[in-house]
Amino acid sequence: MSETISFEEIPYDWRKPGTYVEIRPSYQNLGVLGYPARVLLIGQMLATGTAAEAFPQRITRADQAPALFGAGSVCAEMAEAFRAANQTTDLYVMGLNDAAAAVAAAGSVVLAGSPTASGTLALYIGGQRIAVPVAAGATVADIATAVRAAITAKTGLPVTSGGAAGSVTLTAKQKGTVGNLIDLRLNRLAGEATPPGLTVTITAMSGGTGDPDLQDALDAIAAEWFTDIAVAWTDTANLNALVADLATRYQAMGAMDAHAYAGLRGTFGALSAAGAARNSPHLTIIGANASPTSPWAWAASLAGVAAFHLTNDPARQLRSLALPGIQPPEPALRFTMTEQDLLLRDGISTFEVSNDGTVRLDRVLTTYQKSALDVDDVAWLDIMVPKTMSRIRYDWASYVGLTFPRSKLADDGSPVAEYGAAFVTPRLMHAAWSARCTLYEREGWIESATRTVAESSFLRDADDRNRMNARQLVRVVGNLMVLAGSLQFEV
Structure with missing residues:
Protein backbone atom coordinates (compact mmCIF):
# COMPACT_ATOMS: atom_id res chain seq x y z
CA MET A 1 0.00 0.00 0.00
CA SER A 2 1.41 3.38 -0.94
CA GLU A 3 1.58 6.29 1.43
CA THR A 4 -0.96 9.07 0.98
CA ILE A 5 -0.24 12.77 1.29
CA SER A 6 -2.89 15.17 2.50
CA PHE A 7 -3.11 18.91 1.92
CA GLU A 8 -4.70 21.69 3.94
CA GLU A 9 -5.09 24.26 1.14
CA ILE A 10 -4.92 22.42 -2.23
CA PRO A 11 -8.16 20.72 -3.34
CA TYR A 12 -7.73 17.00 -3.93
CA ASP A 13 -9.56 17.15 -7.32
CA TRP A 14 -8.10 20.39 -8.79
CA ARG A 15 -7.80 20.17 -12.60
CA LYS A 16 -6.42 23.54 -13.73
CA PRO A 17 -2.76 23.13 -14.72
CA GLY A 18 -0.13 24.79 -12.60
CA THR A 19 2.28 24.25 -9.72
CA TYR A 20 0.64 24.77 -6.36
CA VAL A 21 2.71 24.67 -3.20
CA GLU A 22 1.33 25.19 0.27
CA ILE A 23 3.71 26.32 2.97
CA ARG A 24 3.52 25.11 6.55
CA PRO A 25 6.01 24.62 9.37
CA SER A 26 7.53 21.37 10.53
CA TYR A 27 7.81 20.96 14.29
CA GLN A 28 10.04 17.89 14.20
CA ASN A 29 13.02 19.72 15.72
CA LEU A 30 11.08 22.25 17.76
CA GLY A 31 12.91 23.43 20.88
CA VAL A 32 11.30 24.36 24.19
CA LEU A 33 8.43 26.75 23.61
CA GLY A 34 8.58 30.22 25.09
CA TYR A 35 6.64 30.59 28.32
CA PRO A 36 4.42 33.70 28.51
CA ALA A 37 5.23 34.87 32.03
CA ASP A 98 -10.83 50.53 50.60
CA ALA A 99 -13.60 48.46 52.17
CA ALA A 100 -16.75 50.49 52.75
CA ALA A 101 -16.62 50.36 56.54
CA ALA A 102 -12.82 50.35 56.84
CA VAL A 103 -11.03 52.54 59.39
CA ALA A 104 -7.63 54.12 58.81
CA ALA A 105 -4.76 53.36 61.16
CA ALA A 106 -3.07 56.21 63.02
CA GLY A 107 0.18 56.85 64.87
CA SER A 108 2.12 59.79 66.18
CA VAL A 109 5.49 61.41 66.75
CA VAL A 110 5.67 63.58 69.87
CA LEU A 111 8.57 65.96 70.42
CA ALA A 112 9.74 67.28 73.77
CA GLY A 113 12.70 69.15 75.25
CA SER A 114 14.98 71.56 73.43
CA PRO A 115 17.93 70.67 71.17
CA THR A 116 21.21 71.83 72.65
CA ALA A 117 23.06 71.30 69.37
CA SER A 118 22.19 71.29 65.70
CA GLY A 119 21.57 68.00 63.97
CA THR A 120 19.18 66.02 61.81
CA LEU A 121 16.03 64.23 62.85
CA ALA A 122 15.95 61.03 60.75
CA LEU A 123 12.39 59.71 60.74
CA TYR A 124 11.49 56.57 58.78
CA ILE A 125 7.93 55.91 57.64
CA GLY A 126 7.34 52.61 55.89
CA GLY A 127 11.08 52.37 55.30
CA GLN A 128 11.24 55.78 53.60
CA ARG A 129 13.60 58.33 55.15
CA ILE A 130 12.47 61.83 56.09
CA ALA A 131 15.43 63.98 57.12
CA VAL A 132 14.53 67.17 59.00
CA PRO A 133 17.31 69.65 59.91
CA VAL A 134 17.15 70.76 63.56
CA ALA A 135 18.78 73.95 64.81
CA ALA A 136 20.11 74.32 68.32
CA GLY A 137 17.49 75.96 70.54
CA ALA A 138 14.61 75.40 68.10
CA THR A 139 11.19 74.99 69.71
CA VAL A 140 9.42 71.65 69.44
CA ALA A 141 6.54 73.42 67.73
CA ASP A 142 8.86 74.64 64.97
CA ILE A 143 10.44 71.22 64.62
CA ALA A 144 7.04 69.52 64.45
CA THR A 145 5.93 72.00 61.79
CA ALA A 146 9.02 71.15 59.76
CA VAL A 147 8.36 67.41 60.14
CA ARG A 148 4.76 67.81 58.97
CA ALA A 149 5.92 69.85 55.96
CA ALA A 150 8.54 67.25 55.04
CA ILE A 151 5.96 64.46 55.19
CA THR A 152 3.53 66.40 53.03
CA ALA A 153 6.24 67.15 50.48
CA LYS A 154 7.09 63.46 50.12
CA THR A 155 3.97 62.43 48.20
CA GLY A 156 4.92 58.77 47.96
CA LEU A 157 4.58 58.22 51.70
CA PRO A 158 1.70 55.98 52.84
CA VAL A 159 0.54 58.52 55.47
CA THR A 160 -0.71 62.05 55.82
CA SER A 161 0.34 64.28 58.71
CA GLY A 162 -1.42 66.66 61.06
CA GLY A 163 -1.23 67.77 64.67
CA ALA A 164 -0.34 70.87 66.60
CA ALA A 165 2.41 72.22 68.81
CA GLY A 166 5.05 69.49 69.30
CA SER A 167 2.87 66.63 68.09
CA VAL A 168 2.79 65.09 64.63
CA THR A 169 -0.20 62.83 64.01
CA LEU A 170 0.09 60.31 61.19
CA THR A 171 -2.91 58.79 59.43
CA ALA A 172 -2.66 56.00 56.88
CA LYS A 173 -3.76 57.08 53.42
CA GLN A 174 -5.14 53.62 52.85
CA LYS A 175 -7.90 52.47 55.20
CA GLY A 176 -7.84 48.98 56.65
CA THR A 177 -5.43 46.67 58.42
CA VAL A 178 -2.64 47.49 55.97
CA GLY A 179 -2.17 50.77 57.82
CA ASN A 180 -1.25 48.92 61.01
CA LEU A 181 1.78 47.52 59.19
CA ILE A 182 3.34 50.87 58.29
CA ASP A 183 6.60 50.94 60.18
CA LEU A 184 7.64 54.04 62.15
CA ARG A 185 11.15 54.44 63.55
CA LEU A 186 14.10 56.80 64.09
CA ASN A 187 17.77 56.69 63.20
CA ARG A 188 17.93 53.49 61.23
CA LEU A 189 21.33 54.01 59.62
CA ALA A 190 24.74 54.08 61.26
CA GLY A 191 25.71 57.57 62.37
CA GLU A 192 22.14 58.82 62.69
CA ALA A 193 21.17 60.20 66.10
CA THR A 194 18.51 62.45 67.54
CA PRO A 195 19.95 65.91 68.27
CA PRO A 196 20.94 66.14 71.96
CA GLY A 197 18.32 67.64 74.23
CA LEU A 198 15.46 66.63 71.94
CA THR A 199 13.19 63.76 72.99
CA VAL A 200 11.09 61.90 70.43
CA THR A 201 8.31 59.48 71.36
CA ILE A 202 6.80 57.35 68.61
CA THR A 203 3.41 55.68 68.87
CA ALA A 204 3.13 52.83 66.37
CA MET A 205 0.42 52.77 63.74
CA SER A 206 -2.70 50.97 64.94
CA GLY A 207 -6.47 50.97 64.82
CA GLY A 208 -6.85 50.13 61.13
CA THR A 209 -9.72 47.74 60.44
CA GLY A 210 -11.40 46.26 57.39
CA ASP A 211 -9.93 44.82 54.20
CA LYS A 387 6.80 25.77 38.55
CA THR A 388 8.59 22.96 36.67
CA MET A 389 5.41 20.92 36.29
CA SER A 390 3.56 23.99 34.98
CA ARG A 391 6.30 24.60 32.44
CA ILE A 392 6.31 20.99 31.23
CA ARG A 393 2.53 20.86 30.99
CA TYR A 394 2.43 24.12 29.02
CA ASP A 395 5.18 23.01 26.65
CA TRP A 396 3.74 19.53 26.09
CA ALA A 397 0.18 20.76 25.49
CA SER A 398 1.45 23.44 23.09
CA TYR A 399 3.66 20.95 21.25
CA VAL A 400 0.82 18.46 20.79
CA GLY A 401 -1.43 21.27 19.56
CA LEU A 402 1.16 22.33 17.01
CA THR A 403 2.18 18.85 15.87
CA PHE A 404 -1.17 17.03 15.83
CA PRO A 405 -3.76 19.81 15.37
CA ARG A 406 -6.26 17.85 13.24
CA SER A 407 -4.93 14.34 13.52
CA LYS A 408 -7.03 11.23 13.25
CA LEU A 409 -6.55 8.54 15.88
CA ALA A 410 -5.81 4.89 15.12
CA ASP A 411 -4.58 1.80 16.93
CA ASP A 412 -0.92 0.85 16.96
CA GLY A 413 -0.07 -1.24 13.92
CA SER A 414 -3.09 -0.08 11.97
CA PRO A 415 -2.34 -0.02 8.21
CA VAL A 416 -4.31 3.19 7.80
CA ALA A 417 -2.06 4.89 10.36
CA GLU A 418 1.08 3.56 8.73
CA TYR A 419 0.22 4.73 5.23
CA GLY A 420 -2.43 7.38 5.75
CA ALA A 421 -1.82 11.04 6.41
CA ALA A 422 -2.68 13.05 9.52
CA PHE A 423 -2.86 10.03 11.80
CA VAL A 424 -1.53 9.51 15.28
CA THR A 425 -1.35 6.34 17.36
CA PRO A 426 -0.46 5.72 21.00
CA ARG A 427 3.00 4.56 19.92
CA LEU A 428 3.61 7.72 17.88
CA MET A 429 2.44 9.90 20.75
CA HIS A 430 4.71 7.99 23.14
CA ALA A 431 7.61 8.64 20.78
CA ALA A 432 6.77 12.34 20.75
CA TRP A 433 6.70 12.34 24.57
CA SER A 434 10.08 10.62 24.60
CA ALA A 435 11.56 13.31 22.37
CA ARG A 436 10.18 16.11 24.56
CA CYS A 437 11.46 14.46 27.75
CA THR A 438 14.92 14.25 26.21
CA LEU A 439 14.65 17.97 25.58
CA TYR A 440 13.43 18.66 29.13
CA GLU A 441 16.37 16.69 30.47
CA ARG A 442 18.81 18.71 28.37
CA GLU A 443 17.18 21.88 29.72
CA GLY A 444 17.91 20.62 33.25
CA TRP A 445 14.26 20.39 34.31
CA ILE A 446 14.04 16.62 34.81
CA GLU A 447 16.41 13.69 35.23
CA SER A 448 16.32 9.99 34.32
CA ALA A 449 14.35 10.73 31.15
CA THR A 450 14.92 7.26 29.69
CA ARG A 451 13.52 5.58 32.78
CA THR A 452 10.54 7.89 33.17
CA VAL A 453 9.61 7.59 29.50
CA ALA A 454 9.78 3.81 29.76
CA GLU A 455 7.41 3.96 32.73
CA SER A 456 4.99 6.26 30.89
CA SER A 457 2.15 4.77 28.87
CA PHE A 458 -0.25 5.89 26.13
CA LEU A 459 -3.42 3.93 25.38
CA ARG A 460 -6.44 4.40 23.18
CA ASP A 461 -9.58 4.58 25.30
CA ALA A 462 -11.59 1.36 25.16
CA ASP A 463 -14.95 3.14 25.19
CA ASP A 464 -14.21 6.35 23.31
CA ARG A 465 -12.38 5.80 20.02
CA ASN A 466 -11.67 9.51 19.77
CA ARG A 467 -9.70 9.66 22.99
CA MET A 468 -6.19 8.71 24.04
CA ASN A 469 -5.29 8.28 27.72
CA ALA A 470 -1.79 8.71 29.06
CA ARG A 471 0.22 8.31 32.25
CA GLN A 472 3.30 10.50 31.88
CA LEU A 473 5.98 10.29 34.52
CA VAL A 474 8.73 12.80 35.15
CA ARG A 475 11.33 13.14 37.87
CA VAL A 476 11.92 16.81 38.64
CA VAL A 477 15.64 17.53 38.99
CA GLY A 478 16.91 18.13 42.51
CA ASN A 479 18.84 21.10 43.94
CA LEU A 480 21.80 21.23 46.30
CA MET A 481 20.14 22.43 49.48
CA VAL A 482 22.22 20.73 52.16
CA LEU A 483 25.81 19.47 52.09
CA ALA A 484 26.46 17.31 55.13
CA GLY A 485 30.02 16.13 55.67
CA SER A 486 32.16 14.55 58.30
CA LEU A 487 35.49 16.38 58.42
CA GLN A 488 37.94 14.07 60.17
CA PHE A 489 41.53 14.48 61.22
CA GLU A 490 44.22 11.98 62.14
CA VAL A 491 45.73 11.81 65.62
Missing part, protein backbone atom coordinates in the same frame (compact mmCIF):
# COMPACT_ATOMS: atom_id res chain seq x y z
CA ARG A 38 2.69 37.46 33.17
CA VAL A 39 2.58 38.91 36.67
CA LEU A 40 -0.33 40.48 38.55
CA LEU A 41 0.01 42.54 41.73
CA ILE A 42 -3.23 43.01 43.69
CA GLY A 43 -3.42 45.75 46.30
CA GLN A 44 -5.38 48.74 47.49
CA MET A 45 -5.82 51.96 45.56
CA LEU A 46 -6.63 55.50 46.64
CA ALA A 47 -9.46 57.70 45.45
CA THR A 48 -6.84 59.98 43.91
CA GLY A 49 -5.96 57.27 41.39
CA THR A 50 -7.45 57.24 37.92
CA ALA A 51 -7.68 53.47 37.39
CA ALA A 52 -10.95 51.57 37.37
CA GLU A 53 -11.35 49.25 40.34
CA ALA A 54 -10.65 45.53 39.82
CA PHE A 55 -9.22 46.07 36.34
CA PRO A 56 -5.66 44.92 35.54
CA GLN A 57 -3.52 47.81 34.37
CA ARG A 58 -0.37 47.08 32.37
CA ILE A 59 2.61 48.85 33.92
CA THR A 60 5.61 49.71 31.76
CA ARG A 61 6.86 52.96 33.32
CA ALA A 62 7.74 54.01 36.87
CA ASP A 63 5.32 56.94 36.92
CA GLN A 64 2.27 54.94 35.90
CA ALA A 65 1.36 53.22 39.17
CA PRO A 66 1.25 56.39 41.34
CA ALA A 67 -0.96 58.09 38.75
CA LEU A 68 -3.26 55.11 38.27
CA PHE A 69 -3.62 54.07 41.90
CA GLY A 70 -2.62 57.16 43.88
CA ALA A 71 0.75 58.26 45.26
CA GLY A 72 1.38 56.44 48.52
CA SER A 73 -1.08 53.66 47.74
CA VAL A 74 -0.39 50.00 48.39
CA CYS A 75 -0.50 49.32 44.63
CA ALA A 76 2.08 52.00 43.89
CA GLU A 77 4.45 50.61 46.52
CA MET A 78 4.05 47.06 45.22
CA ALA A 79 4.74 48.14 41.64
CA GLU A 80 7.88 49.99 42.72
CA ALA A 81 9.16 46.98 44.68
CA PHE A 82 8.48 44.62 41.78
CA ARG A 83 10.24 46.79 39.19
CA ALA A 84 13.26 47.19 41.48
CA ALA A 85 13.63 43.40 41.30
CA ASN A 86 12.46 42.77 37.74
CA GLN A 87 12.60 45.21 34.85
CA THR A 88 11.45 42.94 32.02
CA THR A 89 8.58 40.61 32.92
CA ASP A 90 5.14 41.67 31.71
CA LEU A 91 3.53 43.37 34.73
CA TYR A 92 -0.09 44.17 35.54
CA VAL A 93 -1.42 45.81 38.69
CA MET A 94 -5.00 45.66 39.93
CA GLY A 95 -6.36 47.99 42.58
CA LEU A 96 -9.28 47.50 44.95
CA ASN A 97 -10.87 50.39 46.82
CA PRO A 212 -11.20 44.64 50.61
CA ASP A 213 -12.60 41.34 49.39
CA LEU A 214 -9.94 39.64 47.28
CA GLN A 215 -12.65 37.53 45.64
CA ASP A 216 -13.67 40.60 43.64
CA ALA A 217 -10.22 40.67 42.04
CA LEU A 218 -10.13 36.91 41.49
CA ASP A 219 -13.52 36.99 39.77
CA ALA A 220 -12.28 39.76 37.48
CA ILE A 221 -9.35 37.64 36.21
CA ALA A 222 -11.11 34.26 36.09
CA ALA A 223 -10.48 33.91 32.36
CA GLU A 224 -7.09 35.62 32.22
CA TRP A 225 -3.62 34.07 32.17
CA PHE A 226 -1.24 35.12 34.94
CA THR A 227 1.72 33.01 35.98
CA ASP A 228 2.54 34.89 39.20
CA ILE A 229 0.27 36.84 41.58
CA ALA A 230 1.33 38.89 44.61
CA VAL A 231 -1.32 40.00 47.10
CA ALA A 232 -1.29 42.63 49.83
CA TRP A 233 -3.58 40.93 52.38
CA THR A 234 -2.95 37.87 54.52
CA ASP A 235 -6.16 37.64 56.55
CA THR A 236 -7.74 34.20 56.69
CA ALA A 237 -10.73 34.94 54.47
CA ASN A 238 -8.72 36.44 51.64
CA LEU A 239 -6.02 33.76 51.72
CA ASN A 240 -8.71 31.06 51.74
CA ALA A 241 -10.24 32.58 48.61
CA LEU A 242 -6.82 32.88 46.99
CA VAL A 243 -5.69 29.29 47.52
CA ALA A 244 -9.05 27.95 46.38
CA ASP A 245 -8.77 29.95 43.16
CA LEU A 246 -5.17 28.83 42.60
CA ALA A 247 -6.15 25.18 43.06
CA THR A 248 -8.87 25.55 40.42
CA ARG A 249 -6.46 27.23 38.03
CA TYR A 250 -3.94 24.40 38.41
CA GLN A 251 -6.41 21.60 37.69
CA ALA A 252 -6.35 19.83 34.33
CA MET A 253 -9.55 21.50 33.18
CA GLY A 254 -8.24 24.90 34.26
CA ALA A 255 -4.64 24.80 33.04
CA MET A 256 -4.18 28.49 33.85
CA ASP A 257 -1.41 27.86 36.34
CA ALA A 258 -0.52 30.69 38.70
CA HIS A 259 1.66 30.88 41.80
CA ALA A 260 0.93 33.44 44.51
CA TYR A 261 3.17 35.34 46.93
CA ALA A 262 2.36 37.03 50.23
CA GLY A 263 4.44 38.72 52.91
CA LEU A 264 3.99 38.51 56.67
CA ARG A 265 5.39 40.58 59.52
CA GLY A 266 5.54 38.97 62.93
CA THR A 267 7.45 37.17 65.62
CA PHE A 268 8.67 33.63 65.19
CA GLY A 269 5.59 32.31 66.99
CA ALA A 270 3.17 34.37 64.90
CA LEU A 271 4.78 33.37 61.61
CA SER A 272 4.98 29.74 62.63
CA ALA A 273 1.28 29.65 63.47
CA ALA A 274 0.31 31.46 60.26
CA GLY A 275 2.35 29.10 58.12
CA ALA A 276 1.08 25.97 59.85
CA ALA A 277 -2.48 27.08 59.08
CA ARG A 278 -1.79 26.97 55.31
CA ASN A 279 -1.34 23.97 53.04
CA SER A 280 -1.19 25.02 49.39
CA PRO A 281 1.38 24.04 46.75
CA HIS A 282 0.55 27.26 44.91
CA LEU A 283 1.17 29.82 47.68
CA THR A 284 4.51 31.09 48.95
CA ILE A 285 4.73 33.21 52.10
CA ILE A 286 7.88 35.03 53.16
CA GLY A 287 8.03 36.30 56.72
CA ALA A 288 10.14 38.81 58.63
CA ASN A 289 10.01 40.30 62.11
CA ALA A 290 9.80 44.11 62.30
CA SER A 291 11.20 44.89 58.88
CA PRO A 292 10.91 48.59 57.96
CA THR A 293 9.62 47.51 54.56
CA SER A 294 5.94 46.65 54.28
CA PRO A 295 4.95 42.99 53.85
CA TRP A 296 3.26 43.69 50.51
CA ALA A 297 6.52 45.12 49.16
CA TRP A 298 8.29 41.91 50.29
CA ALA A 299 5.66 39.91 48.38
CA ALA A 300 5.97 42.02 45.23
CA SER A 301 9.77 41.90 45.29
CA LEU A 302 9.77 38.12 45.73
CA ALA A 303 7.28 37.80 42.88
CA GLY A 304 9.61 39.87 40.71
CA VAL A 305 12.64 37.71 41.45
CA ALA A 306 10.74 34.44 41.10
CA ALA A 307 8.96 35.40 37.88
CA PHE A 308 12.23 36.33 36.19
CA HIS A 309 14.46 33.48 37.34
CA LEU A 310 11.90 30.65 37.36
CA THR A 311 10.84 31.56 33.84
CA ASN A 312 14.47 31.26 32.76
CA ASP A 313 14.82 27.95 34.62
CA PRO A 314 11.85 26.65 36.62
CA ALA A 315 13.87 23.89 38.25
CA ARG A 316 16.65 26.03 39.74
CA GLN A 317 16.44 27.24 43.32
CA LEU A 318 16.34 30.94 44.18
CA ARG A 319 18.83 30.82 47.03
CA SER A 320 21.24 33.79 47.30
CA LEU A 321 19.23 36.05 44.97
CA ALA A 322 18.74 39.58 46.30
CA LEU A 323 15.47 41.38 47.00
CA PRO A 324 16.56 44.90 45.94
CA GLY A 325 15.42 47.72 48.20
CA ILE A 326 13.89 45.44 50.81
CA GLN A 327 15.09 46.45 54.28
CA PRO A 328 15.87 43.69 56.80
CA PRO A 329 14.98 43.60 60.47
CA GLU A 330 17.58 44.74 62.96
CA PRO A 331 20.13 41.98 63.73
CA ALA A 332 18.63 41.22 67.14
CA LEU A 333 15.24 40.56 65.52
CA ARG A 334 16.43 38.21 62.80
CA PHE A 335 15.60 34.55 63.23
CA THR A 336 18.19 32.05 64.39
CA MET A 337 19.14 29.03 62.28
CA THR A 338 16.93 26.81 64.43
CA GLU A 339 14.01 29.20 64.08
CA GLN A 340 14.51 29.37 60.32
CA ASP A 341 14.51 25.59 60.06
CA LEU A 342 11.28 25.42 62.05
CA LEU A 343 9.70 28.14 59.92
CA LEU A 344 10.58 26.17 56.80
CA ARG A 345 8.78 23.20 58.32
CA ASP A 346 5.73 25.44 58.76
CA GLY A 347 5.71 26.65 55.17
CA ILE A 348 7.39 30.05 55.67
CA SER A 349 10.16 30.92 53.22
CA THR A 350 13.36 32.32 54.70
CA PHE A 351 16.07 34.84 53.89
CA GLU A 352 19.58 35.87 54.92
CA VAL A 353 21.12 39.33 55.23
CA SER A 354 24.52 40.21 53.77
CA ASN A 355 27.01 42.39 55.61
CA ASP A 356 25.89 45.36 53.53
CA GLY A 357 22.26 44.89 54.57
CA THR A 358 21.10 43.25 51.34
CA VAL A 359 18.25 40.79 51.84
CA ARG A 360 18.97 37.53 50.02
CA LEU A 361 16.64 34.60 49.61
CA ASP A 362 17.50 31.46 51.53
CA ARG A 363 14.93 28.78 50.73
CA VAL A 364 11.73 29.58 48.86
CA LEU A 365 9.07 26.95 49.28
CA THR A 366 5.32 26.55 49.14
CA THR A 367 3.00 26.30 52.13
CA TYR A 368 2.20 22.67 51.26
CA GLN A 369 2.98 20.38 54.19
CA LYS A 370 0.44 17.54 54.36
CA SER A 371 -1.46 15.27 52.03
CA ALA A 372 -5.24 15.19 51.80
CA LEU A 373 -5.14 12.47 54.48
CA ASP A 374 -3.16 14.75 56.84
CA VAL A 375 0.09 12.82 56.35
CA ASP A 376 3.37 14.77 56.28
CA ASP A 377 4.26 15.17 52.61
CA VAL A 378 7.16 16.87 50.80
CA ALA A 379 5.91 16.28 47.25
CA TRP A 380 5.27 19.99 46.62
CA LEU A 381 7.74 21.38 49.15
CA ASP A 382 9.89 23.69 47.03
CA ILE A 383 8.51 26.28 44.65
CA MET A 384 10.48 24.71 41.79
CA VAL A 385 8.20 21.65 41.74
CA PRO A 386 4.90 23.34 40.77
